[in-house]
Amino acid sequence: MEETLKIIVLVKHVPDAQFDRHLSGEGHTTDRDESILSELDEYALEAALQLTEARGGSKAGNKVIALSMGPAGAVNAIKKSLQIGASEGVHLTDQALAGSDAAATSLALAAAIRHIGADGPVDLVLTGMASTDGETSLVPAQLAERLGLPQVTFASSLDVDGGRITARRDADTHSETVEAPLPAVVSVTDQINEPRYPNFKGIIAAKRKSITTLSLADVGVDPAQVGHAGSWTTVTSAEERPPRTAGTIITDEGDAGIKLVDFLAAQKLL
Amino acid sequence: MANVLVFIDNPGQALKKSSLELLTIARSLGEPAVALNGELHDDVAAALGAHGVTAVFRPSAQDLDDFLVAPKAAYLAAAVNKSGATTVLVENSPEGKEVAARLGIRLGAGVITDVVAVDADRTAHKSVLAGSYNTAAKATTPLTVLTVKANSVTPEPAAAPSAPETVTVEVPADATASAARITAREQKVASGRPDLTDARIVVAGGRGLDGDFGPVEELADALGAAVGASRAATDAGWISHDAQVGQTGKTISPQLYISAGISGAIQQKAGMQTAKVIVAVNKDAESPVFEIADFGIVGDLFQVLPQATEEIKKRKG
Numbered sequence: 001m002e003e004t005l006k007i008i009v010l011v012k013h014v015p016d017a018q019f020d021r022h023l024s025g026e027g028h029t030t031d032r033d034e035s036i037l038s039e040l041d042e043y044a045l046e047a048a049l050q051l052t053e054a055r056g057g058s059k060a061g062n063k064v065i066a067l068s069m070g071p072a073g074a075v076n077a078i079k080k081s082l083q084i085g086a087s088e089g090v091h092l093t094d095q096a097l098a099g100s101d102a103a104a105t106s107l108a109l110a111a112a113i114r115h116i117g118a119d120g121p122v123d124l125v126l127t128g129m130a131s132t133d134g135e136t137s138l139v140p141a142q143l144a145e146r147l148g149l150p151q152v153t154f155a156s157s158l159d160v161d162g163g164r165i166t167a168r169r170d171a172d173t174h175s176e177t178v179e180a181p182l183p184a185v186v187s188v189t190d191q192i193n194e195p196r197y198p199n200f201k202g203i204i205a206a207k208r209k210s211i212t213t214l215s216l217a218d219v220g221v222d223p224a225q226v227g228h229a230g231s232w233t234t235v236t237s238a239e240e241r242p243p244r245t246a247g248t249i250i251t252d253e254g255d256a257g258i259k260l261v262d263f264l265a266a267q268k269l270l
Numbered sequence: 271m272a273n274v275l276v277f278i279d280n281p282g283q284a285l286k287k288s289s290l291e292l293l294t295i296a297r298s299l300g301e302p303a304v305a306l307n308g309e310l311h312d313d314v315a316a317a318l319g320a321h322g323v324t325a326v327f328r329p330s331a332q333d334l335d336d337f338l339v340a341p342k343a344a345y346l347a348a349a350v351n352k353s354g355a356t357t358v359l360v361e362n363s364p365e366g367k368e369v370a371a372r373l374g375i376r377l378g379a380g381v382i383t384d385v386v387a388v389d390a391d392r393t394a395h396k397s398v399l400a401g402s403y404n405t406a407a408k409a410t411t412p413l414t415v416l417t418v419k420a421n422s423v424t425p426e427p428a429a430a431p432s433a434p435e436t437v438t439v440e441v442p443a444d445a446t447a448s449a450a451r452i453t454a455r456e457q458k459v460a461s462g463r464p465d466l467t468d469a470r471i472v473v474a475g476g477r478g479l480d481g482d483f484g485p486v487e488e489l490a491d492a493l494g495a496a497v498g499a500s501r502a503a504t505d506a507g508w509i510s511h512d513a514q515v516g517q518t519g520k521t522i523s524p525q526l527y528i529s530a531g532i533s534g535a536i537q538q539k540a541g542m543q544t545a546k547v548i549v550a551v552n553k554d555a556e557s558p559v560f561e562i563a564d565f566g567i568v569g570d571l572f573q574v575l576p577q578a579t580e581e582i583k584k585r586k587g
Contacts, residue, residue: 257577
């Protein structure tokens with residue numbers, strides 16, 4: 001019998017990238033009223049489900065905990081995760097968190113992860129390769145630094161055996177195999193698996209799964225350490241770029257390749 | 271005393287253009303020093319002097335490359351403390367961002383990524399939400415850590431070259447204790463083309479290529495360009511995943527982006543709409559890519575691309 005796993009998957013609700021997104025308010029933040037589970041987080045959730053299902057799933061004592069930080073809407077990302085198959089949800093929410101940068105976000109998440117670990121150690125913290133909104137990609141590395149854990153980012157395959165993880169990473173010039181002891185923070189790419197969709201059974205089952213709501217006080221974080229006040233960076237201005245406008249559009253009449261080269265020459269791009 | 275520290279990881283035989291750009295930005299902010307990891311070849315040392323670098327810090331440990339990120343961040347933190355720098359510049363690669371991320375936590379410093387320009391007061395400029403907004407941001411901490419995108423400035427040597435001193439930095443003994451170890455590494459076959467993220471010109475192909483990247487590669491080679499691809503093309507397995515431009519691939523800002531057989535949905539636009547000049551070839555006149563193209567051709571890319579390739583070869587003689 002393989003060891004059981006307790007895995008936390010970080011899930012984020014993000015504005016739907018299919019629609020126009022805007023920055024507004026004093027802190028130049030995105031409006032998340034119409035938000036969805038970040039597509040890239042679904043790969044992390046799928047990886048967690050595959051690892052735990054191989055060990056007998058939740059019946060055998062494995063846990064996949066969907067953790068999200070954010071205002072009321074963040075609970076949608078957790079609910080979706082429970083429908084897909086996570087065993088429980090944790091929602092870290094507090095007025096004081098609004099406007100947190102990566103450093104403040106990683107501080108609050110690290111505290112929540114320690115809190116979750118208080119009733120049984122956490123083996124793995126899994127995240128997607130990036131968020132589709134802020135795109136800073138800092139949080140997994142900062143979380144690992146704060147928790148003093150190994151980080152394995154951009155894993156395109158992931159195995160857990162005997163208290164160690166083995167992962168493959170693909171860079172432009174090389175591929176590498178990396179190993180680390182558990183517990184560890186791992187981010188996975190969109191090459192690692194094909195995420196499943198929630199099915200009817202999963203949607204019904206999700207209604208019986210618990211979502212724990214935590215405040216900053218619950219996880220022992222001083223509100224002054226997070227939000228705009230606790231962040232180490234500040235956005236001083238945000239301007240919408242004028243949309244690109246279409247230039248010259250021609251229909252090929254047999255000489256479009258030559259015209260293309262004429263255009264490049266005129267732009268001094270040859 | 272040097273106040274701007276540039277992290278250069280394994281430069282090899284010669285400094286990359288993006289490293290020269292970081293040194294150029296460093297000089298605009300103050301006096302540059304370099305925290306180097308890996309070997310220091312004579313040509314690299316000479317280039318650092320030509321760029322006005324006053325000190326080169328080197329780690330006491332030789333095995334930082336055997337681990338992922340964490341020990342490099344620990345070394346860089348020690349180098350920052352030794353140099354007294356107030357600004358750290360790092361390349362905007364995935365690993366560069368992670369080194370910066372961990373450095374920020376170690377030293378309590380604000381980190382700003384994807385920077386395209388830096389003002390004298392260390393305000394950093396970047397473009398966010400798939401290039402639809404330009405924002406300015408600033409660290410509120412004594413130390414500022416910035417990861418700067420390639421092609422942000424034109425590299426220029428210093429007016430007065432320097433003779434940098436070499437300083438060894440003690441890497442903390444526990445730096446590798448809780449780090450992931452790299453146990454195997456396979457080099458990929460080099461394409462001989464420029465690196466996609468740094469390239470001045472990119473020719474990219476999508477679904478319209480129907481599995482045949484030949485016309486895109488030939489045009490790219492005639493132009494000395496890198497080859498890119500849409501997610502549809504990489505998912506179909508027509509080209510390596512490394513070539514993907516877009517939200518789940520690379521975000522690039524070349525001087526020229528030639529899009530062939532790519533419809534240009536939001537996922538793709540996120541990766542390329544900050545290119546200076548966009549040229550699009552697609553047989554469907556309704557493709558969204560034509561809304562953002564400076565020059566668009568509605569036509570068969572299997573006719574248009576080879577004709578353009580021939581014409582370029584002819585003109586270049």
